[in-house]
Amino acid sequence: MKIIAFHAGIGGHLGNSYSVEYIGENRLLYKVYGKDSKSSEQTIEFTDKQEQAFIEVLASVGVNNWERRYNDPFVLDGTSWSFGIISGEVIYDGRGSNAYPPRFEEFITSVRTLLGVCHLNRQYKSTRSYYKLMTHQSFSLQNLRAL
Secondary structure (H helix, E strand, O other): OOEEEEEEEEEOOOOOEEEEEEEEOOEEEEEEEOOOOOEEEEEEEOOHHHHHHHHHHHHHOOHHHOOOEEEOOOOOOOOEEEEEEEEOOOEEEEEEEOOOOOOHHHHHHHHHHHHOOOOOOOOOOOHHHHHHHHHOOOOOHHHOOOO
């Protein structure tokens, strides 16, 4: 199945924010918004094989069963996320603030894989760990690779 629409983002007041959006023809627009108001963007191409692997992971982690909102009012570090997808197998649109759905780390890993990130941070124990997973220091646009 093909991706019809897709967006994901994570970030907060303490650091950079990151977003990725499907722009058609097997291409993603990846943006980094710096806390200093500077931003950068890169168009990333992916193969049909990468797309299918991504959709299969989303289906296997149960994205279709996630709630639309995840919030923890007792954590105040300001980390928020959003994600939406429409494909033949997966349909979801939701967001959260300092709280995450089950198997969120697998979702983040699948996004990073689709972006072509070579090195993955495997810390998933706290809000900041999820944020680090998406924004790990070793990530750079020069680290892109194909599956």
